[in-house]
Amino acid sequence: MGLIIVANRAPFRLTPEGLVPAVGGLATALLPVLERRHGVWVAAGEWREKGQAATPRESQVRLEQVFLPEKEWQGYYGGFSNRVLWPLCHYFLERVELRRDFYQDYQRANRRFAERVAQVFREGDTVFVQDYHLLLLPRLLRERIPAKIGFFFHIPWPSSGVFRILPWGRALVEGVLGADLIGFHTPEYVENFLRTAAYYGYQVEENRVRVGERWVRVEAHPLGIDTGRFGELAQDPHIGLHARALKRLAGAERLILGVDRLDYTKGILERLLAYERLLQSYPQWRGRVAFFQIATPSRTSVHAYRELKRRVDEVVGRIMGSFLREDWVPLRYFYQTYTQEELAAFYRAADVALITPLRDGMNLVAMEYAYTTEDGVLVLSNLAGAAEYLKEALLVNPYDLDGMAQALDRALRMPGGERRERLSALKARIEALDVQGWAERFLASLEEG
Numbered sequence: 289m290g291l292i293i294v295a296n297r298a299p300f301r302l303t304p305e306g307l308v309p310a311v312g313g314l315a316t317a318l319l320p321v322l323e324r325r326h327g328v329w330v331a332a333g334e335w336r337e338k339g340q341a342a343t344p345r346e347s348q349v350r351l352e353q354v355f356l357p358e359k360e361w362q363g364y365y366g367g368f369s370n371r372v373l374w375p376l377c378h379y380f381l382e383r384v385e386l387r388r389d390f391y392q393d394y395q396r397a398n399r400r401f402a403e404r405v406a407q408v409f410r411e412g413d414t415v416f417v418q419d420y421h422l423l424l425l426p427r428l429l430r431e432r433i434p435a436k437i438g439f440f441f442h443i444p445w446p447s448s449g450v451f452r453i454l455p456w457g458r459a460l461v462e463g464v465l466g467a468d469l470i471g472f473h474t475p476e477y478v479e480n481f482l483r484t485a486a487y488y489g490y491q492v493e494e495n496r497v498r499v500g501e502r503w504v505r506v507e508a509h510p511l512g513i514d515t516g517r518f519g520e521l522a523q524d525p526h527i528g529l530h531a532r533a534l535k536r537l538a539g540a541e542r543l544i545l546g547v548d549r550l551d552y553t554k555g556i557l558e559r560l561l562a563y564e565r566l567l568q569s570y571p572q573w574r575g576r577v578a579f580f581q582i583a584t585p586s587r588t589s590v591h592a593y594r595e596l597k598r599r600v601d602e603v604v605g606r607i608m609g610s611f612l613r614e615d616w617v618p619l620r621y622f623y624q625t626y627t628q629e630e631l632a633a634f635y636r637a638a639d640v641a642l643i644t645p646l647r648d649g650m651n652l653v654a655m656e657y658a659y660t661t662e663d664g665v666l667v668l669s670n671l672a673g674a675a676e677y678l679k680e681a682l683l684v685n686p687y688d689l690d691g692m693a694q695a696l697d698r699a700l701r702m703p704g705g706e707r708r709e710r711l712s713a714l715k716a717r718i719e720a721l722d723v724q725g726w727a728e729r730f731l732a733s734l735e736e737g
């Protein structure tokens with residue numbers, strides 16, 4: 289049976305050498321299964337104007353691009369997706385901009401995706417829709433084609449009290465309920481979604497929602513990482529050399545690492561302040577610890593992201609101004625995108641990973657670190673979806689600066705035995721969540737259910 293994946297982003301990146309597979313959760317999870325089934329990936333168009341072929345020559349996957357007029361793209365992606373749904377679902381309510389024009393562009397864009405999928409669809413195909421950009425799509429597809437439809441939401445589904453803030457909440461829920469199976473990373477998001485559906489008057493029984501004559505199933509399907517690949521990176525001698533060079537660059541006994549897209553949900557500012565608090569409250573670490581923060585440029589067309597960059601630059605400057613010594617650099621801030629091979633070197637060099645989003649659907653970086661490090665400590669926000677599964681991390685409240693400074697001190701002092709015990713439990717949990725099985729499990733439940 290054929291498979292059609294629909295996502296805002298394509299699974300390829302454009303490089304000077306042409307299109308190559310993208311890194312990150314979605315592409316890693318879905319490309320192998322799509323290759324096996326000779327499937328089609330439908331995504332918003334990015335490359336027409338650059339005159340590039342839309343699919344790498346060696347790939348079995350066909351990419352179909354949905355081209356949106358510039359104004360509509362801004363309203364759908366930069367507007368409704370990233371200035372309404374993204375802040376709302378991550379509980380940043382003061383950032384939500386309830387603009388009708390954004391919603392109209394979101395409707396138009398979802399309709400364009402529906403038209404394109406309907407053109408590509410062949411009898412017997414399964415359609416698997418991804419994420420918050422396409423909440424209206426499942427229903428639009430059901431009106432057009434007789435497909436099995438799956439939907440996966442990669443970010444938190446908020447409590448129903450928060451979701452109700454949206455004047456278009458009912459239409460969005462109706463839209464997603466066009467699917468046969470809806471997936472989330474954690475049982476908490478499943479629960480929140482079921483309560484939201486009940487609020488809008490749907491009958492809910494256990495994990496099912498009744499829509500006319502149909503029952504829509506709602507399930508937790510946590511997404512993990514490619515442990516085979518990160519297992520190899522953990523052993524690779526070239527990456528080992530790079531890791532040692534990074535450790536020398538740190539020039540301190542202990543190295544702390546943060547890796548995130550530069551996004552206000554990731555808690556980068558609060559984390560820098562917690563590090564500053566550590567240096568103030570535990571002065572014995574001055575000169576002995578270094579912090580590397582990698583912040584990958586993200587959504588730079590949205591004002592809030594540019595504003596965040598300004599504030600992070602400021603706090604980085606302040607910490608350097610207060611603590612820098614001739615023989616010690618307390619903090620290094622890398623505003624750039626790395627390959628996963630390069631990231632693996634950072635993971636192997638770091639004694640502690642400080643992954644403290646204020647909210648996060650899952651957070652794959654936390655798993656990548658714990659799986660790649662030999663004897664490091666993972667300090668993880670209790671508000672990331674990953675915290676549901678990675679119980680042996682040091683869990684912290686990312687808003688509590690003193691609590692984070694205290695956890696950092698504990699992580700930096702943690703004896704080898706405890707570190708290894710926690711890590712081996714974490715690695716076993718991460719193996720159980722391996723990405724290779726994720727799409728197969730979801731699709732099996734969708735196609736057999």
Ligand SMILES: O=P(O)(O)OC[C@H]1O[C@H](O[C@H]2O[C@H](CO)[C@@H](O)[C@H](O)[C@H]2O)[C@H](O)[C@@H](O)[C@@H]1O
Nearest residue numbers: 297313314419442443511587648649650651652
């Ligand atoms: O496509 P962008 O606007 O550049 O954003 C990148 C992706 O960010 C979000 O990632 C989420 O999915 C991860 C994998 O399931 C999960 O670990 C993380 O917690 C989420 O935030 C977004 O959901 C994706 O659609 C974006 O492509």
Ligand SMILES: O=c1ccn([C@@H]2O[C@H](COP(=O)(O)OP(=O)(O)O)[C@@H](O)[C@H]2O)c(=O)[nH]1
Nearest residue numbers: 311312313549584625626627628651652653
């Ligand atoms: O410079 C970077 C920063 C991040 N990543 C990858 O991007 C993904 C980030 O996923 P996560 O779930 O942590 O957060 P998201 O950015 O999707 O919200 C991970 O697989 C990282 O390895 C990368 O390849 N290069």
